[in-house]
Amino acid sequence: MPDPTPMEIPMTQVACTVNGEAFTRDVPVDSPLLEFLRDVLGLTGTKGACLEGECGSCTVLVDGETINSCLMLAAQANNRSITTIEGLASGAELDVIQDSFVATGAAQCGYCTPGLIMSARALLNDRPDISETELLTALEGNICRCTGYASIIEAVKRAHRESQSS
Amino acid sequence: MFHQPMTFKQALELRSELGADATVINGGTDVVVAMNHGAIKPTCFLDLSGINAIRKIDRDNGHLILGAGVTFAQLGKLHVRTLKEASLSVGGPAIRNMGTIGGNIATASPAGDGCVALLALGADVQLSSKDRGQRWIPLVDYFIDYRKTALADDELIQAVRIPYNPRSRWYKIGKRGAVNISLVCCAVSQNEDKKTQLAFGCVGPIPRTAPKASALLNGETLSAELIDDVANLVAQEVSPIDDQRGSAAYRRAMCSTLTKRLLTQLMEDNPKGDADA
Ligand SMILES: Cc1cc2nc3c(=O)[nH]c(=O)nc-3n(C[C@H](O)[C@H](O)[C@H](O)COP(=O)(O)OP(=O)(O)OC[C@H]3O[C@@H](n4cnc5c(N)ncnc54)[C@H](O)[C@@H]3O)c2cc1C
Ligand code: FES
Numbered sequence: 190m191p192d193p194t195p196m197e198i199p200m201t202q203v204a205c206t207v208n209g210e211a212f213t214r215d216v217p218v219d220s221p222l223l224e225f226l227r228d229v230l231g232l233t234g235t236k237g238a239c240l241e242g243e244c245g246s247c248t249v250l251v252d253g254e255t256i257n258s259c260l261m262l263a264a265q266a267n268n269r270s271i272t273t274i275e276g277l278a279s280g281a282e283l284d285v286i287q288d289s290f291v292a293t294g295a296a297q298c299g300y301c302t303p304g305l306i307m308s309a310r311a312l313l314n315d316r317p318d319i320s321e322t323e324l325l326t327a328l329e330g331n332i333c334r335c336t337g338y339a340s341i342i343e344a345v346k347r348a349h350r351e352s353q354s355s
Numbered sequence: 356m357f358h359q360p361m362t363f364k365q366a367l368e369l370r371s372e373l374g375a376d377a378t379v380i381n382g383g384t385d386v387v388v389a390m391n392h393g394a395i396k397p398t399c400f401l402d403l404s405g406i407n408a409i410r411k412i413d414r415d416n417g418h419l420i421l422g423a424g425v426t427f428a429q430l431g432k433l434h435v436r437t438l439k440e441a442s443l444s445v446g447g448p449a450i451r452n453m454g455t456i457g458g459n460i461a462t463a464s465p466a467g468d469g470c471v472a473l474l475a476l477g478a479d480v481q482l483s484s485k486d487r488g489q490r491w492i493p494l495v496d497y498f499i500d501y502r503k504t505a506l507a508d509d510e511l512i513q514a515v516r517i518p519y520n521p522r523s524r525w526y527k528i529g530k531r532g533a534v535n536i537s538l539v540c541c542a543v544s545q546n547e548d549k550k551t552q553l554a555f556g557c558v559g560p561i562p563r564t565a566p567k568a569s570a571l572l573n574g575e576t577l578s579a580e581l582i583d584d585v586a587n588l589v590a591q592e593v594s595p596i597d598d599q600r601g602s603a604a605y606r607r608a609m610c611s612t613l614t615k616r617l618l619t620q621l622m623e624d625n626p627k628g629d630a631d632a
C-alpha cells in the first residue's frame with residue numbers, strides 16, 4: 190500500500206561547533222545528530238548501526254561527554270560543542286589512542302573503532318589514574334563484533350601509559 | 356517546530372500552550388528510540404535539555420532534591436546505594452550521560468530502574484504547570500496503570516524529593532551484562548526509624564511497592580525468620596506476567612529470592628548505615 194501523504198517535517202536552525210569549526214544549518218526537527226554529522230557535514234567517521242543506543246558505534250563527545258549520536262536530535266546540539274573521530278588527529282599526527290589501536294591491532298573491520306576511540310578519549314580526558322574496572326566500564330556501551338576485545342583493552346591501556354609518560 | 360527553552364518557566368509556558376501537541380524530550384533515550392523504530396513521528400518538540408536549572412542536585416533538611424534533568428551519570432556518583440546502583444545498571448556510559456530521572460519517571464516503564472529505586476526510598480515527585488503551580492505527590496501515587504500516570508497534559512516533572520534513608524540495596528536480574536533491560540529488579544531501603552520499604556520492577560504494569568510485605572517489616576528488628584516470612588509474602592503479593600523475557604513463575608520466585616538476599620544484606624550491614632547516604 191502506498192504511504193499516505195507523507196507529513197511535512199518542519200525545519201529548525203542549529204548552530205554548533207564541530208571539531209572546533211562553527212556551523213549554522215537548517216535541519217529537520219526530527220533528524221538525529223548522527224544524520225547531521227554524516228549526511229550534512231560529510232563526517233562519515235561516525236558510524237550508525239543499531240540506532241537504539243545498544244552498540245556505541247555512533248559515540249561522539251558533546252561538551253566533552255560521550256553520547257550516542259543516533260539518540261540525540263541534531264536540533265538538541267544547538268549551542269553545543271561536538272567532537273567526532275575526525276577531530277582527534279592534528280594533521281597527519283594521530284591521537285595517542287588512534288596510534289595505540291594501530292599498534293596493538295585493535296581494529297579488524299573497523300566499524301566499531303571510531304565509537305570505541307571516542308569512549309576511550311572521554312575516559313582519558315577525565316582522569317589521570319584509571320583502574321581496570323573504570324576502563325571496562327568506560328567501554329561497556331561499545332560492541333565489537335570482530336576482535337574479542339582483548340586487543341582493544343590493550344590499546345586503551347597503552348594509550349593511557351603513553352599519555353602518562355609524555 | 357523545535358522549542359528549546361532555556362528556563363523552566365518558559366518550558367511551562369510552552370507546555371501550557373502546546374499540551375500534547377509537542378513531544379517533550381530531554382535525554383531522548385526513550386523518545387528517539389521510538390522515532391527510530393517508526394513507532395512515533397513527532398513534528399513538534401519541547402526540548403528540556405538546555406535548562407541547566409533542572410540538572411542540579413540539592414540538599415534540603417536531610418532530603419535530596421533531584422532536578423528532573425539529572426542524568427544517570429550524575430546519580431551514579433551519589434551515595435544513596437539503591438539509586439546509585441540502579442543508575443549504573445542503565446545502558447552504557449553514553450546512555451547514562453543522556454538519560455534523565457525525569458524521563459525515566461515520565462516513561463513509567465514497568466522496568467524503569469530509577470523508578471523502582473525511588474519507590475523504595477519513599478520519594479515524592481514534583482509536577483508543575485503554568486496555571487496550577489507546583490504539586491508534590493508520592494511517587495507511589497504517580498503510577499496509575501500501564502504507562503498511565505498522574506502527569507497532566509499541561510504539566511512537566513520538575514523535581515524528585517528523597518527522604519534520608521541511611522541504608523539501601525539494589526539488585527537487577529537481566530539477560531546481558533552491560534546494556535540490559537531488567538527481567539526483575541528489587542530495591543530495599545531503610546530510614547532512620549527502621550521503616551523498611553520494598554519495591555519491584557517488571558512484575559506488573561507499573562513499577563511497584565509491596566505494602567503488605569513492607570508492613571511486616573516495620574519497626575521490627577530484622578531476623579532470619581522475619582526475612583523468610585517477608586520473602587514468602589512478597590511472592591504472593593506481586594503479580595508478574597509471562598513475556599518473551601521470562602515466565603511469571605520465575606519472576607515470582609526471583610522476587611522472593613532478591614527480597615531475602617537484600618534484606619539479609621541490610622541485617623548484616625554496618626549498623627551506622629552506608630557512608631553518607
Ligand atoms: C540502550 C538503552 C538502555 C536502557 N537501559 C535502561 C535500563 O536499564 N533501565 C531503565 O530504567 N531504562 C533504560 N533505558 C531507558 C531510558 O534510558 C530511561 O527511561 C531514561 O530515563 C529516559 O530519560 P530521557 O531523558 O532520555 O527521556 P526522553 O527519551 O527524553 O523522554 C522520555 C519520556 O519522558 C518524557 N519526559 C522527559 N522529561 C520530562 C519531564 N521533565 N517532564 C515530563 N515529561 C518528561 C518525554 O516526553 C518522553 O515521554 C535504556 C535506554 C536505552 C536506549
Ligand atoms: S547506532 Fe547509536 S548506539 Fe548503535
Ligand code: FES
Nearest residue numbers: 297299333334335
Ligand atoms: S573491528 Fe569489526 S566490529 Fe569491531
